[in-house]
Amino acid sequence: MFKYKIVRASAPVWMRTLIPIVAILLSFLITSIFVIIAGANPLAAFYNFLIVPLSSQSSALEVLVKSTPLILTGIAVTFAFTAGYFNIGAEGQLYAGAIAAVWIGINFPQLPSIAILPMMIVGGFLAGVLWALIPALLKVYLKIDEVVTTLLMNSIIMYFVSYLLNDYWRNPQSGYPQSPDISAAAHFVRLIPKSRLHLGFIMALLVVVIVYFLIKRTPLGLRMRASGANAAGARFAGINVSRTMLTAALVTGGIAGLAGMGEIAGIHFHLIEALSSSYGYTGIIAATLGGLHPLGVALAAVFIGLISTGSQTVSLALGVPVYLGDIVQATLLLVTLGMLLLQNYRIERR
Amino acid sequence: MYAIEMVGINKHFGNLQANKDIHFSLQSGEIHALLGENGAGKTTLMRILYGLYRPDSGEILVNGQKTSILSPKDAIQAGIGMVTQHFTLVPTLTVAENVVLGYTHSQLVSQKDIEAKVKAASEKFGIHVDPSVMVKYLSVGERQRVEILKALYRNAKVLIMDEPTAVLVPQEVDALFESLLKLVKTGLSVIFISHKLNEVMAVCDQITVLRDGQVTGTVKKSATTQVDLAKMMVGRDTSGISRQIEHKIGKPIYEVKDLNALSNQGLKTLKGVSFTLHRGEILGIAGVSGNGQSELTKVLTGLLIPTSGSVFMDGQDLTHASPSTITKAGVGRTPEDRHEGMIGDLTVAENLAMEDLDKYTHNGFLDQKAIVKDAEKKIADFQIKASPTDALRKLSGGNIQKVVMARALSRNPKVVIASQPTRGLDVGATEYIRKKLLEERNRGAAVLLLSEDLDEVLALSDRIAVIYEGCIRGILPVSEATAEKLGLLMAGTC
Ligand SMILES: Nc1ncnc2c1ncn2[C@@H]1O[C@H](COP(=O)(O)OP(=O)(O)O)[C@@H](O)[C@H]1O
Ligand SMILES: [Mg+2]
Numbered sequence: 001m002f003k004y005k006i007v008r009a010s011a012p013v014w015m016r017t018l019i020p021i022v023a024i025l026l027s028f029l030i031t032s033i034f035v036i037i038a039g040a041n042p043l044a045a046f047y048n049f050l051i052v053p054l055s056s057q058s059s060a061l062e063v064l065v066k067s068t069p070l071i072l073t074g075i076a077v078t079f080a081f082t083a084g085y086f087n088i089g090a091e092g093q094l095y096a097g098a099i100a101a102v103w104i105g106i107n108f109p110q111l112p113s114i115a116i117l118p119m120m121i122v123g124g125f126l127a128g129v130l131w132a133l134i135p136a137l138l139k140v141y142l143k144i145d146e147v148v149t150t151l152l153m154n155s156i157i158m159y160f161v162s163y164l165l166n167d168y169w170r171n172p173q174s175g176y177p178q179s180p181d182i183s184a185a186a187h188f189v190r191l192i193p194k195s196r197l198h199l200g201f202i203m204a205l206l207v208v209v210i211v212y213f214l215i216k217r218t219p220l221g222l223r224m225r226a227s228g229a230n231a232a233g234a235r236f237a238g239i240n241v242s243r244t245m246l247t248a249a250l251v252t253g254g255i256a257g258l259a260g261m262g263e264i265a266g267i268h269f270h271l272i273e274a275l276s277s278s279y280g281y282t283g284i285i286a287a288t289l290g291g292l293h294p295l296g297v298a299l300a301a302v303f304i305g306l307i308s309t310g311s312q313t314v315s316l317a318l319g320v321p322v323y324l325g326d327i328v329q330a331t332l333l334l335v336t337l338g339m340l341l342l343q344n345y346r347i348e349r350r
Numbered sequence: 351m352y353a354i355e356m357v358g359i360n361k362h363f364g365n366l367q368a369n370k371d372i373h374f375s376l377q378s379g380e381i382h383a384l385l386g387e388n389g390a391g392k393t394t395l396m397r398i399l400y401g402l403y404r405p406d407s408g409e410i411l412v413n414g415q416k417t418s419i420l421s422p423k424d425a426i427q428a429g430i431g432m433v434t435q436h437f438t439l440v441p442t443l444t445v446a447e448n449v450v451l452g453y454t455h456s457q458l459v460s461q462k463d464i465e466a467k468v469k470a471a472s473e474k475f476g477i478h479v480d481p482s483v484m485v486k487y488l489s490v491g492e493r494q495r496v497e498i499l500k501a502l503y504r505n506a507k508v509l510i511m512d513e514p515t516a517v518l519v520p521q522e523v524d525a526l527f528e529s530l531l532k533l534v535k536t537g538l539s540v541i542f543i544s545h546k547l548n549e550v551m552a553v554c555d556q557i558t559v560l561r562d563g564q565v566t567g568t569v570k571k572s573a574t575t576q577v578d579l580a581k582m583m584v585g586r587d588t589s590g591i592s593r594q595i596e597h598k599i600g601k602p603i604y605e606v607k608d609l610n611a612l613s614n615q616g617l618k619t620l621k622g623v624s625f626t627l628h629r630g631e632i633l634g635i636a637g638v639s640g641n642g643q644s645e646l647t648k649v650l651t652g653l654l655i656p657t658s659g660s661v662f663m664d665g666q667d668l669t670h671a672s673p674s675t676i677t678k679a680g681v682g683r684t685p686e687d688r689h690e691g692m693i694g695d696l697t698v699a700e701n702l703a704m705e706d707l708d709k710y711t712h713n714g715f716l717d718q719k720a721i722v723k724d725a726e727k728k729i730a731d732f733q734i735k736a737s738p739t740d741a742l743r744k745l746s747g748g749n750i751q752k753v754v755m756a757r758a759l760s761r762n763p764k765v766v767i768a769s770q771p772t773r774g775l776d777v778g779a780t781e782y783i784r785k786k787l788l789e790e791r792n793r794g795a796a797v798l799l800l801s802e803d804l805d806e807v808l809a810l811s812d813r814i815a816v817i818y819e820g821c822i823r824g825i826l827p828v829s830e831a832t833a834e835k836l837g838l839l840m841a842g843t844c
Binding site: 217221225234238239240 | 672674691692695703716
């Protein structure tokens with residue numbers, strides 16, 4: 001009856017590099033159905049998705065602007081996942097970083113850029129660490145599942161943001177739920193005139209490089225990879241798995257905090273509730289699609305930035321809903337996850 | 351007439367032959383034990399009978415009829431039920447739902463209806479469980495009863511139980527035996543897998559012993575003794591290693607006193623273990639698996655904190671020390687299960703360097719060149735067939751074990767903990783590992799060898815102890831240890 005069986009086997013390298021590409025193609029095939037339902041031509045849609053945003057300098061730079069926070073959240077998630085800590089809380093940690101950055105940016109108007117920007121960077125990082133602390137301690141000392149706690153912390157901080165914007169920072173004149181602006185010295189410089197591409201992009205690339213070396217070349221990185229791959233084996237070899245995981249669980253929060261800080265200093269200059277368009281969650285997609293390799297994750301983040309820029313172009317050009325971009329992203333995640341699961345199996349004759 | 355006959359069963363996994371021309375017959379209404387050490391091929395044979403594996407060759411007869419069993423569905427149809435080593439219940443469903451799961455023909459399930467049916471079945475078979483509770487609230491013993499009930503509900507006439515007592519506390523074992531004895535009176539036949547001699551003698555009518563995938567004999571309980579069974583179970587042909595001339599044992603260096611420890615399930619598994627290791631000796635600890643060897647290994651390698659007792663080395667207290675402290679103190683630690691102690695996703699070189707990360711760190715970065723260079727040397731020294739950058743998981747079991755040994759031994763430890771060092775290895779790798787352990791002893795290290803392989807213990811050790819139900823029994827010099835004497839100790843009969 002069962003002529004074939006499925007066995008575990010690890011995928012060869014060529015297969016692992018092929019996976020994201022095939023995943024992307026498959027996702028487009030699947031999303032075509034939705035494009036057709038929305039009443040548009042799939043080819044025209046994907047032309048607008050992928051090609052149009054790159055065909056002018058200004059929109060190509062806008063893709064990089066969109067990718068900046070995604071690179072950081074993607075790297076944050078990568079850092080945690082590598083150590084076997086499943087941080088779903090990058091979204092909340094991003095807001096923690098943003099709150100700290102705004103607070104510093106508002107309260108020290110006399111300081112020059114050279115002083116205030118480093119303060120905001122450090123403050124944003126530490127706030128992210130602080131927000132990641134509770135789930136990290138719960139996980140390491142009480143073995144409480146971090147997937148649940150980090151996710152719940154996201155909702156908590158959104159209420160805190162809401163309180164800040166409607167009470168503490170509420171503008172008595174306008175009544176808008178938005179914080180005061182940070183001082184002009186607290187703005188990231190624009191890298192290219194007449195574009196929104198800001199210093200935060202360079203910061204993100206720096207983080208990619210640092211995390212790459214941290215994971216691949218330092219003892220901490222090796223401890224993290226060992227703990228993530230086989231905690232029992234790591235423990236046997238004398239690695240303090242709890243401390244390693246705690247480190248990863250805190251640093252991931254810091255990196256996500258930098259994403260929030262960058263959006264404040266580079267784009268918005270004040271805190272609003274819609275600061276992040278789910279960058280924390282999309283970072284998980286980038287990390288997965290990039291195979292948890294920092295350089296791959298950065299590329300994946302730029303690709304997702306392209307899709308979300310493209311979804312606006314598509315919607316303008318073809319009159320389809322912008323949510324098409326979300327559908328592409330979500331399909332991409334599901335297909336990639338499915339393929340990652342399947343790559344470890346092979347079909348054999350019995 | 352036989353309820354089940356298995357004729358000429360062969361099964362290979364790659365190069366390993368797990369079942370060799372096995373003939374096995376089960377009479378109706380008897381409890382028939384399948385006895386053998388870990389890895390003897392018991393589970394494999396029963397998975398073939400239950401349709402989970404396909405034999406390479408051989409036939410299965412049910413009630414004298416040749417039957418082809420290609421899946422558990424076929425097995426159930428033929429009246430065969432199996433309670434596996436790992437339970438297959440869904441914790442979030444009720445007992446009744448679990449029992450009927452996959453065995454109802456209607457699409458709609460009425461809770462009341464199935465609870466009534468399961469209750470009736472539970473009364474009929476005398477297996478007492480509350481059908482309405484969720485399985486996750488049940489104890490291990492109760493879950494096992496649900497598994498049995500599930501099989502009987504599917505009209506099983508033959509029940510396979512794979513090491514059912516491994517997870518139970520003594521009272522639950524007694525209750526299980528009582529149920530089984532009652533059930534066979536109603537016509538059920540039971541295949542009872544175990545490696546514990548006393549249990550087999552307590553409950554079975556007929557005993558088939560497996561060793562290295564082969565049947566070494568089928569005997570009636572009334573016509574055998576635990577000692578004979580122990581011999582059939584462990585007495586394989588002596589291995590190639592012959593003992594060297596008398597060897598002088600040095601000063602004491604490692605002292606274990608009155609260790610007590612709990613298993614993962616919270617059962618008292620180590621009960622007052624004491625022994626002393628001397629420089630230049632191998633102390634072998636023989637015993638059938640599951641008698642506390644795993645817990646002893648874990649305590650001595652720093653993975654499990656004992657509830658009481660002490661471990662001292664050269665005057666240094668290592669009782670509560672971490673794995674890295676124990677390593678630094680000069681203990682060469684090897685894990686009982688090489689897959690649990692090593693990291694398959696990392697490279698051979700990374701695994702080899704793992705205990706020495708400080709040494710390989712310069713200015714905060716790992717010195718990759720030094721890691722690879724040292725790995726190359728260890729690979730050459732230990733004849734490992736791999737390159738430093740290969741992922742460890744790609745290696746064969748023998749080569750992984752050599753990596754384990756290379757990591758532990760290349761620091762010239764004063765004490766070596768070797769737990770089941772040759773389990774599952776081919777002849778070549780086995781010989782090599784044994785030679786290395788003798789080299790360590792000759793160098794002056796104190797070696798603790800825990801092994802289920804009695805011949806290995808006899809061939810390598812200077813002194814031999816037996817571990818039985820968490821206690822160390824009689825430490826003998828090898829000159830006084832005979833297979834018979836040890837067999838008796840291992841069976842717990844003296
Ligand atoms: N699925 C499998 N793949 C490869 N080897 C296996 C598999 N199942 C069992 N073995 C090997 O077959 C031998 C017999 O195993 P098993 O039947 O589980 O023994 P037992 O139940 O008597 O302890 C062991 O050496 C084991 O490692
Ligand atoms: Mg077994």
